[in-house]
Amino acid sequence: MTIETEFRSRSFEDVRRALLERREIALLDVREEDPHARSHPLFAANLPLSKLELDAPLRLPRRSVPIVVFDDGEGLAVRAARRFVELGYTDVTLLAGGLRGWADAGGELFQDVNSASKAFGELVESERHTPSLEAPQLQELLDSDADVVVLDARRFDEYQTMNIPGSISVPGAELVLRARQLAPNPSTQIVVNCAGRTRSIIGAQSLINAGVPNPIAALRNGTIGWTLAGQTLAHGSTKRFDPVTVDSVRVAAAASARAVADRAEVGRTSRDEARRWAEEAVRTIYRFDVRSPQEYQASHVPGFRSAPGGQLVQETDMFAPVRGARVILADSDGVRANMTASWLAQMNVEVYVVDGLTPADFTEEGAAPVARNAVTPPVADEISPTDLAILLRAPGTVVLDFTASANYVARHIPGAWFALRGQLADALPNLPEAQRYVATCGTSALARFAAPELAELTGKPVQVLTGGTTAWIAAGLPLESGETHLASPRIDRYRRPYEGTDNAHEAMQAYLDWEYGLVAQLARDGTHGFHVI
Missing domain, CATH: 3.40.250.10 (Rhodanese-like domain)
Structure with missing residues (x-):
């Protein structure tokens, strides 16, 4: 065939x-x-x-x-x-x-x-002329003890890796809810930054759209621009926003967020209607809780997945890859869902906010439940970490680790080989002769799917490590790190020029140059349907 x-x-x-x-x-x-x-x-x-x-x-x-x-x-x-x-x-x-x-x-x-989201951010700046400050300008304000507050719109772990000295971690969807409390004096300059451009632009424009009275600016080119200007970043910072304690701040934020959502023509729905839509299965339905991961873990509405609003706008293709799907957002305050939805609506997404939620609706705790259509892995012959440790004392056993390459490099079973499941046939010639194989990954979830393919390709016995490398670590068994045995190339993750602290300046500048060209690419592509309010 x-x-x-x-x-x-x-x-x-x-x-x-x-x-x-x-x-x-x-x-x-x-x-x-x-x-x-x-x-x-x-x-x-x-x-x-x-x-x-x-x-x-x-x-x-x-x-x-x-x-x-x-x-x-x-x-x-x-x-x-x-x-x-x-x-x-x-x-x-x-x-x-x-x-x-x-x-x-x-x-x-x-x-x-996340090219679509980044292109949209560039379009927003192009059409709304979002104010921005260059890195040296912000440095001058900080050095002169000016009345300025710097809000970092990235995830907290990104903020901890590197941040503008003195900045506060306020992930994107939290900005409108918390800015009035963080900068109560309307004359205080607010500067929003990320690593590059998109979340800085969207964050600053969110505050402007919501009518926050302070002077607002994005840090032009984020931490990349800061680095290229020769200025020093801080590392390991822990400054985070405090809970909103002033009722008038929360009320003002909710009213302004709803007004922005209405301008963007965001749809409205109820908890029961959202559940009915999901059960009908005639459309692809995504239901997201856009609050912080900590709030989601404490309690959430059943059926809703965690998708912090700033990341949802930044990584729409990851959270909701079906273009034309219906997206439903929930929060507990009427701010974060409305602001997030306002951006998705401008990105030509059919988006709704759940109205009328009360604390009684947030009945589920912990991580999100397993997907309704979750795939049952193949039955596997398993081996415990202690038995594998004994087996590895003699030659003939090859351990294949199917985890993410970054996890493998950080720590893995001594002698284990990194392999990509999708390129397993190409990886096998790079391995030593084996009498048997043992497949693992973080929890062995992926290894269970790889094991029968490995057995079919090699004709050799294949076992799966019970509990994966996590169980090996918990058993106190030895580990090694580094790119010790790569049977497959490390192509499972793209090296982002805006992450980490050791990127070449040329790569950073090339990334910025690419972002500057996205509006022209959008025009040539012609499929986006974006509109900016």
Whole structure:
């Protein structure tokens, strides 16, 4: 059976038409993240074949959603399409010609990750002329003890890695709720920063849209701009916002956020209607709680996943990869959901906010429940950490670690080899001779899916480490670190020029130059439907 008869193809024109008409479509790049970041269509979501069974049920909750998969000629797309069908998805097609076919048909190709969200941020700045300060200007204000407060709109872990000295961690969705308390004097200059540009722009413009009376500015180019200016960043900072204690601050924030959502034509719904929509399964429905992860863990509305609002706007393709889906947001204060929804609506997302929630609705605690369509892993022959430690004293056993490469480099079982499941056949020639294999990862969740494929490719016995490397660590067994044995290349994660503290200045500048060009790319692409209020 040929590929053409096994799966239908959808042309560039057909996919483009679906995007323009806001019909549901999941355009999926099944390569690893690094090649995805090098080139992909604007609304292509990255869902690597390596982790498909783990990610698909959560990110593609409706089995009849139209799925279009592609690669760049590596043969991954057909394998992914087959796996989708095995998992029960009923409308699976291939992108005609793959990535090259898209480009040959005149489709625009984008770089980096979360490209649609970043392009939208650039469009916002272009149309609203969001005020900004250059790094030296902010440094001068700080050095002169001016009345200025710097609010870092990234996740707290990003803030701790590196931050503007004296800044406070206030992730994006929290800004409108907390700015009036953090800067009660309306003459205080508020500067919003992130690592690059997008969250700085969206954060500053959120405050402006919500009518916060202070002078507002984004830190132009974020911590990248700070570094390129030769200025020193702080590390390990812990300054976070305090709870809102003044009722008038909360009331003002809620009123202004609702007004912004109304201007953006955000839909309104109730808890019961949102649940009914999800149960009907005639549309792809995403339900997100946009508060902080800590609040979500303490209590949340059943059926809602944690998606802090600032990250949801920044990483829309990761949280909600089905373009044309319906997105429903909830919070406990009427601020964060409305502000987040206002941005999603401008990004041409059909978005609703749940009204009328009371503390009695937040009845579920802890992490989100397992996805409704979660895939049961294959039955595996298991081995305990202590038994594996004994087995490794003699030759003949090869341990394959299918965790993320960053986790592998940080710590792994001595002698274990890193491998990408999607490239397992290519990895095997790099391994030493083995009488048997043991598969592991963080918890062995992914290893259970890799084990039967490893057995089929090698014809050798394969066991799965019970509890994964986490159980090995808990047993107090030895570890090693570093790129000691790489059977596959480290392409599972794109090295972001705005993360970490050791990036080359040339890479930082190239990233900024790319962001500056996104508005022109949006115009050439023509499928986005963005509008800026």
